[in-house]
Amino acid sequence: MFCRLLLSRMGYDRRWLLPKLAPPGCAKQWVRQQWPVEVEAQRKRHAASVLLAAIDADNLSPAREKANREAELSLPRSPDEKIALFIPKWCIETWLQWLGGDHGVTEEEQHPATPEDLRDACRAAVEQYLQMAREGRDTGGALPALDMSFPEYNRLRRP
Secondary structure, three states, X not given: OHHHHHHHHOOOOHHHOOOOOOOOOOHHXXXXXXXXXHHHHHHHOOOOOOEEEEOOOOOOOHHHHHHHHHHOOOOOOOOOOOEEEEOOOOOHHHHHHHHOOOOOOXXXXXXXXXXXXXXXXXXXXXXXXXXXXXXXXXXXXXXXXXXXXXXXHHHXXXX
């Protein structure tokens, strides 16, 4: 939901957003399998399209997870490709809490939200995220995975 709302607020028409949700089972494995397939498909699409994938790092560091995903590609992503990868440590809800003002959360523990909390939390978090991105701010190292997302966000920005 966070990614869809973010893309919408970035000006990508919601009618053209095609979320691909993992089938029941291991979502992480599904993203791992789909990532190189979707990147190759994106490279063949019209230049106005974008790809934003999200996968939790879990027991790996977000940097290690990113390196693993990059290694699966036939060619490295070029800076001008509109292909981004968000990698929360355990779950994106940690980002939602931090962006919502709870700066006591860490990436070392999981912070799941209840489904009824998500919609409002996502809206507020997206607005805070966009403000931070516009101002060139990050978390100051409080949430390294969230800090890693800002260069990825910049890949998708419209000129």
